Amino acid sequence: AQSVTQLGSHVSVSEGALVLLRCNYSSSVPPYLFWYVQYPNQGLQLLLKYTSAATLVKGINGFEAEFKKSETSFHLTKPSAHMSDAAEYFCAVSDPFSGGYNKLIFGAGTRLAVHP
């Protein structure tokens, strides 16, 4: 079965520091991959997605992620953290057998804290 592992349930960085949130997936076929962000008591907002085009994907708010097939990874990075980046981040993979519709499988999430 498909699974997504996010290393580190909590990550804390200083404002201006590099943000690195890790995501590894298990899949026998190249999947679609997504990063979503969630602010408290709100829904999820798409940050970026990988759909088998360029391996380096740029998203909103200065985030980007790189698909590495050999490492089955899709880590999320941002060069310089801002206080407004504090939120929970979810990595997700689409089920390749969901007939083209994105029945997503989510990681457990990483809560990012940004301190002054």
Add this chain to the structure above:
Amino acid sequence: DGGITQSPKYLFRKEGQNVTLSCEQNLNHDAMYWYRQDPGQGLRLIYYSQIVNDFQKGDIAEGYSVSREKKESFPLTVTSAQKNPTAFYLCASSKFEAEAFFGQGTRLTVV
């Protein structure tokens, strides 16, 4: 504005009661989904529907029911058979081979 509307935002259920969570979308998306979110567990799929009048169980469908009578609407009923219903429920929709868009969620609490 196009989007997904979930209502109510907060819902309280008594033991043994059925409650229905509403989800409406005006994005003209074919597929709709219900997820349950618990702290530290990510999101788990309850039910999904790819076409009107058809839906499939997800990973944790026991104690829940859905209907898809209209393309725009995908209500979720939490039945009394669901023993631990307190959670944050998220509805989503998507087009074919495109990302899922999420509503703002409904927080259900058993009192």
